Amino acid sequence: MLIGYVFCLIVVRCEPDPDAEVIESAEDGGDLGIVGEDVQDFVGGSFSPALGVETVCVFPKNPSKLVVAGEESELLVGIKNDGESSINIIAIQASVHLPFDHQYLVQNLSAQAFNNASVPPSAQATFPYIFAVSKFLQAGTFDFAGTIVYEIDQQPYQSTFYNGTIEVTEAGGPLSVESVFLFCLGIALLGLLGFWIRGQIQNLSKVITVFVLYYSLLFL
Ligand SMILES: *[C@@H]1O[C@H](CO)[C@@H](O)[C@H](O)[C@H]1NC(C)=O
Ligand SMILES: *[C@@H]1O[C@H](CO)[C@@H](O)[C@H](O)[C@H]1NC(C)=O
Ligand SMILES: *[C@@H]1O[C@H](CO)[C@@H](O)[C@H](O)[C@H]1NC(C)=O
8 A cells, every 4th residue: 555655656746747837938949940140130020911912821631730739740831922022931930829818928939930932923832830839738729829921122021820729739648647546546456455365364374273273282
């Protein structure tokens, strides 16, 4: 029993604290999309969208927008240039917010820089964005706001390609809180059974000893 409890304590201690801080700075967000100094000036700015630029967003093979916490996910941003000048794509950036309070920023995702990838007039192009939400995010629905930053005639602009929900799931480890609890319960029950059997055997051996003594005395 005691051993079972101690074991449970050790196992439970290895579990990540479910109340762990969900807010993470961008520096902790992994080393995806290293952003150069010049791009840094644009990321986090707020520019208006340019006229004649349309964006779409696709989560390939993932229509339910399911994202595993701590693992890389990919989405594709399509951009269509109906304007008269070419577009220079600078970066894609995104952030995760609480669904019931969009103002509450949960995580700044790392920005993906593009070295002046150019989209000429009447052309369209697709850009990948690979991101990973913090592994400390709890499973559930979150708001995801993604913007693409670009330049037209040396003027910076940005368009929001997605501002909606994503579904975050926890990485599928074998140790959920429930399974640890069930495991501990199982160990405790086994321990109890062991004590009971040992008690029975001890009682039985006492009875046998008494009988053996009694009969040996009778036959002496
Ligand atoms: C996220 O990025 C915005 C804009 O760059 C910045 O104002 C904010 O402080 C950042 N928040 C965190 C938690 O990193
Ligand atoms: C991108 O284009 C701008 C001008 O549009 C130029 O100043 C800059 O050096 C270019 N950057 C790269 C990485 O090609
Ligand atoms: C996304 O939508 C929310 C309201 O639902 C709004 O407050 C927020 O500014 C939007 N973000 C972007 C990047 O458009």
